[in-house]
Amino acid sequence: MIINKTQFPVGASFNSVTNLQNRFEQLQLQLATGKKYQTLSDLGSQRGFDLTVRNRLQRLEGYQTTLQPVQLRLDFYDQILSRLDELEGEARSTSQPNGYGTDGVNLTTAPNTAKSQMAELVSLLNSEINGRYLFGGSRTDARPVADISSILDGAGGRDGFRTIAGERKLADAGADGLGRLTIDQTGAVVTLAEDGAHPFGFKLSTLSSDSGNVALTAPSGSPATLGVEFTGQVTAGEKTRIGLTLPDGSELTLALTAVEGAPENPGEYTIGATEADTAANFAAALEAALGAAGEGELAGASMLAAADNFFNGRGEDVMRVDGPPFQSATALMVADPADTVIWYSGSDEPGSARQSVTARIADGIEVEYGAQANESGFVEMMRSLAAMAAENFPTNDASSKDRFDQIARAQQKRLAESNNGNPGSIEVITLEMGLALQRVGQTKERHTEYKNQLEGLLASIESAPIEEVAMEITAVQTRLQASYQTMSIVNQLSLVNFMR
Numbered sequence: 473m474i475i476n477k478t479q480f481p482v483g484a485s486f487n488s489v490t491n492l493q494n495r496f497e498q499l500q501l502q503l504a505t506g507k508k509y510q511t512l513s514d515l516g517s518q519r520g521f522d523l524t525v526r527n528r529l530q531r532l533e534g535y536q537t538t539l540q541p542v543q544l545r546l547d548f549y550d551q552i553l554s555r556l557d558e559l560e561g562e563a564r565s566t567s568q569p570n571g572y573g574t575d576g577v578n579l580t581t582a583p584n585t586a587k588s589q590m591a592e593l594v595s596l597l598n599s600e601i602n603g604r605y606l607f608g609g610s611r612t613d614a615r616p617v618a619d620i621s622s623i624l625d626g627a628g629g630r631d632g633f634r635t636i637a638g639e640r641k642l643a644d645a646g647a648d649g650l651g652r653l654t655i656d657q658t659g660a661v662v663t664l665a666e667d668g669a670h671p672f673g674f675k676l677s678t679l680s681s682d683s684g685n686v687a688l689t690a691p692s693g694s695p696a697t698l699g700v701e702f703t704g705q706v707t708a709g710e711k712t713r714i715g716l717t718l719p720d721g722s723e724l725t726l727a728l729t730a731v732e733g734a735p736e737n738p739g740e741y742t743i744g745a746t747e748a749d750t751a752a753n754f755a756a757a758l759e760a761a762l763g764a765a766g767e768g769e770l771a772g773a774s775m776l777a778a779a780d781n782f783f784n785g786r787g788e789d790v791m792r793v794d795g796p797p798f799q800s801a802t803a804l805m806v807a808d809p810a811d812t813v814i815w816y817s818g819s820d821e822p823g824s825a826r827q828s829v830t831a832r833i834a835d836g837i838e839v840e841y842g843a844q845a846n847e848s849g850f851v852e853m854m855r856s857l858a859a860m861a862a863e864n865f866p867t868n869d870a871s872s873k874d875r876f877d878q879i880a881r882a883q884q885k886r887l888a889e890s891n892n893g894n895p896g897s898i899e900v901i902t903l904e905m906g907l908a909l910q911r912v913g914q915t916k917e918r919h920t921e922y923k924n925q926l927e928g929l930l931a932s933i934e935s936a937p938i939e940e941v942a943m944e945i946t947a948v949q950t951r952l953q954a955s956y957q958t959m960s961i962v963n964q965l966s967l968v969n970f971m972r
Contacts, residue, residue, distance in 0.1 A: 532923050535833055539916050542831045546841055546909040548601050553902040556596055560853055560898060563589050564887040567860060567880040572873060579865035579872055586860035591620045593853060597845040607845040608818030609828035616818030616845045623815050624862060630813045633782050634862045640778035641771055642798035643672040644719050650762045651770050657755040660702040660747035664714065664758065666695035670802040674762070674770065677723065678715030686712060700754065702747040706730040718773035720780070720882060726761045728754060738764060768874025775863055776882050779855035783815055786825065786846050790814055816846045826904055833915045841908045848896035856883040
């Protein structure tokens, strides 16, 4: 009998061993790299799902790269806006009407205090992080606000706020200092009239009298005119009141009181022998009252009006008096940047200031976090502080207290807590930035959770569990050793060996 080793399935055995060897090599590579597959083609039917997961992870990483600087900027906004809110409160508390201090010390220190606060305001509005300025809207590569010296005193041949305010004072006071009003007395009739239809000086608003012997002609016309006629003798103590609107929009009432004998106090006039004499005395007292108000309240209101024109808000132009001559000016004009310092040079686009800077932080989700130094909350503080900083209140000047009170009252009103809910206020901006920061934080947290899920899915496809791989290597190695031994025995089979 002949025994032939070819009867043993050698070819199949070699294929099995080869497969085991290939698998052993794969397992060794998986153990070394931690990956199930080394090429995309090895993924087979899972290739499409794997690519989808990877693409999604790349997009998440891109959003997370965007979120990091956005969150940092919003954190800076939170700190800066908190300080601006504190500064607003300090500015409100340091300028109190009638708060002149001992021997009028506050009159002397008020401008310096306001200038110091204004300097901090300018510095905060010029805040930057990594070369990116935060309060210039979409223009982030340059300081949005000029330096305080240029703003107040001008620079490079361009006029600053002090010059603009001085021109406005001249235009409001007029050549005779009566606030662009003219007085005419004919017989028993006194007429008071505006000298033209323009935005300067006093504007006539109301007229009233306690006396039944005074006939009144209420302010009317353009330019407005009013009349006071003495139809009989007035009684001592009776008052005639003339209401005036100041350039900053505030109201002032001049009360003229009839007295017997020589006047002892401002605003008093002597009852004359005839109605015409009384009218003449009334006209003289009115002229004196207008002159005093022109140096006091009107001058303070002029400073505030100039600040309103110079520190333009969103969508507004910088304006100044069209002159010279200024005492007889009849209009404002748009300031030319060639001869006027423009305090704000950031972007001023239509729409919400927040929309001037946006960032996409997720699919279909954008966060808006732009801010502009010419928003109302910042501008009102700048106007109030500049008006106080650019004014002087000599203690030996009788008009100083009236001018101080006029500006201080405006500062209290413009920076009042009651304005916190107005669009563009510091508090509203703080709230909007806080909501943006909260949204960024929530989105970042969602991205982290989603990324962990996707990485888990990707690991289930691509990663090779080390423990399983090690166990399989041991099993494959055992099978290979057994296969090698079997193949060795078969290879040694022969008739000679069989016959033994």
